[in-house]
Amino acid sequence: MATHSRISLARRRRGMTKKGLADLIGVAPNTILRYETGEIPVSDEVAQKIASQLQFPLSFFNGQEIDEPRRDNASFRGMASKSGKIMDAALASGAIAFLLDDWIARSYSRPEPDVLDLQHQDPISAAMLMRQYWRIGDKPIENMVHLLEAKGIRVFSLAENTKEVDAFSLWRDDIPYVFLNRFKSSERSRFDAAHELAHLSLHKHGGAGSDYINDNLEREANAFAGAFLMPEIDVRAICKLPLHSVDDLRAYKKRWRVSVSALNYRLRELAMISEGKCTSNYVEMSRRGWLKIEPDGITKEQSYILQDVISDCNSRMVTKNKIADAISVPALEVEALLFGLANMLTIDGAAMSSPRRSVDLKLV
Structure with missing residues (x-):
């Protein structure tokens, strides 16, 4: 018998309304509501129709209740401008990430979460305290994804149909998760x-x-992020006054691997340039197209943990399709969660090879 909450999850993952699904399978919208609340059972025939229309394997709907992210414990970047449907699709993707993460945890050990609770600190002090606690000092951070993973934070990609969401994060019990728009x-x-x-x-x-x-x-x-990526001591030491043009910012920003606009704002925060200069810099950046296409763009940061898991799976002939079958989701959902973070398998299970960082991932 189909698990009612999984019907709701798959529908939301596809960004579909109850009426939309009802029209596709030939029932009344209220019937979908009753299916999803468990008020009425779902016949095998209806379950097959739902699976076909939502493009999920039938086995997905026969699984146990899924631990789902909730709106009240997920922090969305730029949330106010996003529709409920978009957030629901992103959160549904997060639920599938939980399934994948649990599958990984059954076979591999990873760093334990080590994130300070800084709820009573101002953002600038919190950024410095986190740097001190993690023993980073004031030096630039080479790879943010690697740093988060080393501190026990699970990092996944936002799926393609949720690319309007910049990023979101949440705690699942004592495990922190970050989802990034790749x-x-x-x-x-x-x-x-x-x-x-x-x-x-x-x-x-x-x-x-x-x-x-x-x-x-x-x-x-935002204040925390600016201070964390561009510590005041280092910025003042490197960015020598006067800062004449956006070309100066273009040269300096490479040290911290940030955007020109982020450095411009940080310099204004530190009163190293005036409000007027900050604004005129934005105007010039826009004129040059830098607010749409970053000049001197850096290489995408990848996950060393997920890449190592995938590489180990490859060595054992465990393809993307086999991983998807193990957690009863479409293979494309697995690919979406790893998009841009690991060199994933192609849909038919063939491997894509590329250099990767050597790490010692422990099998449980």
Whole structure:
């Protein structure tokens, strides 16, 4: 018998309304509601129709209840501008990430979470405290994805049909998760990663409820991210005054692997340039097209943990399709969660090879 919550999850994952699914399988919208609440059972024939229309394997609907992310404990970057349907699709993708993460945990050990609870700190102090705790000092961070993973944070990609979401993060019991939009520039993705780290430490268990719509939490997360990626001591030592043009920013930003616009804003925060200069810099950046296409863009940061898992699976002939079968989801969902983070298998199970960082991933 189909598990009612899985019907709702698959529908939301596809960004479909109850009426939309009802029309596709030939029932009344109220019937879908009754299916999803468990008020009435789902026949084998209907379950097959639902599986076909939502493009999920039938076995997915026969599984146990799934641990799902909730709006009230997920922090979305730029949440206020996103529709409920988009957020629901992203959260449904997060539920599938939980299934994949649980599958990984059954076979591999990874670093334990080591994130400070800084809920009573201001964002600038919190950024410095986290750097000190992680023994980074004031030096630039080479790879944000690697850093988060080394501190026990699970990092996954946002799926293609949720690419309007910049990023989101949440705690699942004692495990922190970050979901990054891999369609953005690497510089912006790094800032998003630091932004979500702020939510995990400053706003633990805060979510997309009414209080979250107040953009003060977003401002705090942005301030944390700027200070975390571009420490004041290092910025003042490197960026020598006067800063004459955006070309100066273009040269300096390479040290911290951030966008030109992020460095421009950080310099304004530190009063190293005036408000007027900051604004004129943005105008010039826009004229040059730098706000759409980052100049001197850096290579996308990949996951060393997920890549090592995939490489080990390859060595044991465990393909993407086999992983998907093990957790009863479409193979494309697995691919979407790893998109841009690991060199994934093709849909037919053939391997894609590329150099990767050597790590010692422990089998359980």
